[in-house]
Amino acid sequence: MNIENTVGNTPLVKLININPYKHIEIYAKLEFFNPSGSIKDRIVKHIIEDAENRGLLKKGGTIVENTSGNTGAAVATIAAIKGYRAILTMPDKVSTEKQNTLKALGAEIVVTPTSAAPNSPEHYVNTAKRISEEIKGSFRINQYDNLLNPEAHYLTTGPEIWEQTGGKITHYVASGSTGGTISGVSRFLKEKKPEVFSLMPDPAGSIYYDYFKTKKINNDAIGTYFVEGVGEDHIAKAMDFSLVDEMIQFTDQDAFETARLLARKEGILGGGTGGANVWAALKLAASLTVPSVIVTIIPDNGVKYLSKFYNDEWMVKNGFKL
Numbered sequence: 001m002n003i004e005n006t007v008g009n010t011p012l013v014k015l016i017n018i019n020p021y022k023h024i025e026i027y028a029k030l031e032f033f034n035p036s037g038s039i040k041d042r043i044v045k046h047i048i049e050d051a052e053n054r055g056l057l058k059k060g061g062t063i064v065e066n067t068s069g070n071t072g073a074a075v076a077t078i079a080a081i082k083g084y085r086a087i088l089t090m091p092d093k094v095s096t097e098k099q100n101t102l103k104a105l106g107a108e109i110v111v112t113p114t115s116a117a118p119n120s121p122e123h124y125v126n127t128a129k130r131i132s133e134e135i136k137g138s139f140r141i142n143q144y145d146n147l148l149n150p151e152a153h154y155l156t157t158g159p160e161i162w163e164q165t166g167g168k169i170t171h172y173v174a175s176g177s178t179g180g181t182i183s184g185v186s187r188f189l190k191e192k193k194p195e196v197f198s199l200m201p202d203p204a205g206s207i208y209y210d211y212f213k214t215k216k217i218n219n220d221a222i223g224t225y226f227v228e229g230v231g232e233d234h235i236a237k238a239m240d241f242s243l244v245d246e247m248i249q250f251t252d253q254d255a256f257e258t259a260r261l262l263a264r265k266e267g268i269l270g271g272g273t274g275g276a277n278v279w280a281a282l283k284l285a286a287s288l289t290v291p292s293v294i295v296t297i298i299p300d301n302g303v304k305y306l307s308k309f310y311n312d313e314w315m316v317k318n319g320f321k322l
């Protein structure tokens, strides 16, 4: 057993105190139980194993990735145990806790301006591409466009949810960035039970919601928001909208307020996207008249955001209600 073997098989817990709907069961899958504290350990493990098997990543090689932090922590963790060099690019909105975690695990980080447009060479994705071209024999995880990303969820997260609910799941709720989590899990669950309904929350300021509704990319929908790790300014190839039944937009206030409530009422200290997912699960629950079993995801650990939305002063300074 090494640290890599502890990826996956995370607990699924029932929300008790914040669910007022007696005919609805809401479960949260606690992905912060993964070794680097997020759901991303699953995809990085799968993608690195595949690269090794195909000879794309050799002993002592370099892994490069653009990441909002969690994929970086997963890369840094697996690179540490396997002896790879890790270079990670990210926008400067990523919390200091996340940046310092990567450095602690021995990774090199390159921070770029959050305001850089998707077509700018300074954008963190383009920066990762450039670095991986410059370093001979380096391997890029390419989480946005790599179909092994949803496959990791199809092979692990989906089957775990199916087993843990004894096949009773009726609704699945997950927001997305690469779309790996929502697409891979939805594919597995719908193969098992086609009527499973997939709901994808999306932050106001992301292009996914408009794209889902109109099938057109509306660059005017792009805006800034504080929630880290979901929503997008481009359409990722790992995102398969044919597996999504409905989308719902949320605000930073919705996500942060619910994350704080989860911590205080359920003892679950998750990140902002976990708050958004539970907020959407509660909205969905309010609309359901028949007994249902909703499963949602808490993608990462709230400790990463103690200086942000778990901090009252930060909330007030940034115009949020407590």
Ligand SMILES: Cc1ncc(COP(=O)(O)O)c(C=O)c1O
Binding pocket: 068, 070, 071, 175, 176, 177, 178, 179, 180, 181, 182, 228, 229, 230, 271, 273, 274, 299, 300
């Ligand atoms: C905190 C957090 N939540 C949710 C997600 C969304 O996961 P996915 O990329 O599988 O759509 C991410 C991805 O970066 C994340 O960092």
